[in-house]
Amino acid sequence: MTQPFQDWMQQVQQDVEHALETFLPAATTIPHKLHEAMRYTTLGGGKRIRPLLAYGSGALFGGDTDALARVASAVEMIHVYSLVHDDMPCMDDDDLRRxxxxxxxxxxxxxALLVGDALQAQAFETLAGIATVPPARQVTMLRLLAEAAGSSGMCGGQAIDLDSVGLALQREELERMHQLKTGAMLRVSVILGALAGRDLSPTELEALNAYSKAIGLAFQVVDDVLDATADSATLGKTAGKDAADNKPTYVSILGLDQSKELAEQLRREAHDALAPFGEQALRLRELADLIVQRKA
Known part of the structure; x- marks a missing residue:
């Protein structure tokens, strides 16, 4: 009998928390302040969406426990590093996170600057420690993570975001920005989780790419809706900041109702992309639902 989704999700979150506690340097390790701050920002918070996607994909392609723990920890470390830098005064200048x-x-x-730098390095060290993946595939996994996190992925999207403040972007421009800033790391979480199990056929990779594109955009659409409608206590970060900072969002371009409709459309597209995998892709379907239906 299949484990209920909420039980599976909580178990993965617990496993990831334990893995992060293991892979991060102890707070007692010199330099104490840096390692304490790395653990402060990484442990005990967050939805762990990227690790969940890695485990969901791993369930489909047979990744072993240690490999998935390392993939999940690596993508979460990259994500947390990006949040630490994103919150700094030189970027979004926020004082609340998680x-x-x-x-x-x-x-x-x-x-904060050093914490982000160190978490990025720690992510690659963690991913490189997988012992059950052939060396050639492991090199591919490291390259994919670097591409997703770098100037052709997350960092590139953040650069476009910073340059877009006060501009009236078209929807296509907004989508391009978020495919890089948010979508690239969600996609690589899915792909690395799969590669932790085995190599992918072109057809399988195409299906996972289509799924990842849909959930990547859906995640950002829902983020924009929540920023406009939820409060800071619910979000765990400052609500209404996009509008206050005059940033282009799906809500500012499409309006609230149309943004919600778009998120639902993208959820259906994510489900459709998984059709080749049948019921074996249950966890990835459930995660698409979670991304669209979440309240924080």
């Missing part, structure tokens, strides 16, 4: 003070507020700006 319901607690951001790193540059709890510590200082220099520490």
């Amino acid at each position: 319901g607690k003070p951001t790193v540059h507020v709890a510590y200082d700006e220099a520490t």
Whole structure:
């Protein structure tokens, strides 16, 4: 009998928390302040969407426990590093993340910068430690993570985002920005989870790419809706900040109702993309539902 989704999700989140506690340097390791801050920002919070996607894909392609723990930890470390830097005064200048003070507020700006740098390096060290994947595939996994996190992925999307403040973007331009800023890391979470199990056929890769594109855009659409409608206590970060900072969003371009309709359309597209895998892709379908139906 298949484990209920909520039970599976909670188990994965617990496993990922334990893995992160293991792979991150202990707070007692010199330099103490840096390692304490790395653990402060990474442990005990967040939805763990990227790790969940890695495990969901791993369930489909047979990844073993250690490989998936390392993939999930690596993508979460990259994600957390991006949040730490994103919250700094030179970017979004936010003081609340995951319901607690951001790193540059709890510590200082220099520490926040180093925390992000160190988490990025730790992610690649963690991913490189997989012992059950053939070397050639492991090199591919490391390259894919670097591409997703770099200037052709997440960092590139953030650069476009910063340059777009105050501009009236077209919907296609907004989608391009978020395919890089948000979508690239969601996609690589799915692909790395699959590669932790085995090599992919072109048809399988095409299906996973289509799924990832749909959930990547859906995630951002829902983020924009929540930023416009939820409160800071619910979100665990400052609500209404996009509008206050005059950033282009799906809500500012399409309006609230049409944005919600778009998110639902993208959820259906994600489900359709998984059709070649049948019922074996149940977890990925459930995660698409979670991404669209979440309240924070």
